[in-house]
Amino acid sequence: MAVDLSGLRGKIRRYGEGVAAIAARKVEQDTQAAAPVRTGVLRSQVSAEPPVPAGDVLVVRIRSAAAYSSYVDEGTGPHPIEGNPLLVFFWPKVGEVVFFRHVNHPGTTAREFFAEPMPARWAAALQMAKSRVNV
Template sequence: MARIHARVEINEPALERETGSIFRAKHRSITRRIANQARADVPVRTGNLGRTIGELPMVYRPFHVSGGVEATADYAAPVHEGSRPHLIRARRAQFLHFWWHGREVFRREVFHPGVRARPFLRNAAKRVAAADPDVRLDYVELD
């Protein structure tokens, strides 16, 4: 029986120099495509939510790249995750004031029925990741 002994030395700084630019370029490409897909998928009423979608800064450490896409509008989380039914009470004034079916309405509180989740960011990330042959979905974390 023959035995073979081998010693492998990896020059990590050189490997990082070779792979770092590839990792950064791929991450930048995926992040940009997710942001563009999210802008296309976002629910539109005024267009403000779509305008607030942007890419987070890329953080690079050797052999690790991280970053993301976010929507910075105040109401982005309730649109994306949905909200439960809840009461809205007047806080700064005695009454809430709004127009409903052409009539002026004053109320101390109103019941909001909640809204269903519309996860435009998560869906965009899944769609882009599924379309990219270099991304293995069993390693992708989508919070």
């Protein structure tokens, strides 16, 4: 006896696309919420693209378009900052504006809001999303 499974593959694909789309939105929201807020630019630049089929898999891209997001996420080591031609700062310690040709920045601590928590964030979003899709 033959069984007609012609519609099964389409249902499975639709289910996967639905789960991935819901999970992508959840990861986008969670990553935005985890982003440090100083001006709000970093948070506003986190986005998720809709799932894209690539053979037998679906690709979801979560990204931060802010040019400095990797520095915030991963931190930086000590580094020089060169003026063009000068750097101008208000220095509270001396209570006045100061001018420098260069300074040695001590580096910044990693905030780890994006890359490190992403696998766990994605797994949790998939768990939540799978119960919300019906085909």
